[in-house]
Amino acid sequence: MSEIDTIKKRMEALEILIKETRDRLPAHSTKPPVMMELLDYEDEYEALTKQLGAIKSKG
Template structure:
């Protein structure tokens, strides 16, 4: 596997992870009550969004490479 194939494979895996994260974020948002948001649920949501942002940054860096 050459460097280009490795980058393509990494991009594919990152895009798969991005889809998983988007699904998890949507599910977590559905669990948020309209009032009295529970801190653990909010912490889950923030952690998922942070990871999603990191994955997006990595994908962008690979596009520029």
């Protein structure tokens, strides 16, 4: 499996995790641990997006 395929697969998994985590957020009084989890997933997704863009621009 190529690096691009690995990144894309992880991004797909993160999309699911982000959606599931957002669904767990209450409408009011957001719980800090859940919010931190969501932010971690979103940060990782953003980093992978940048990494994927860098790989594609080299090729």
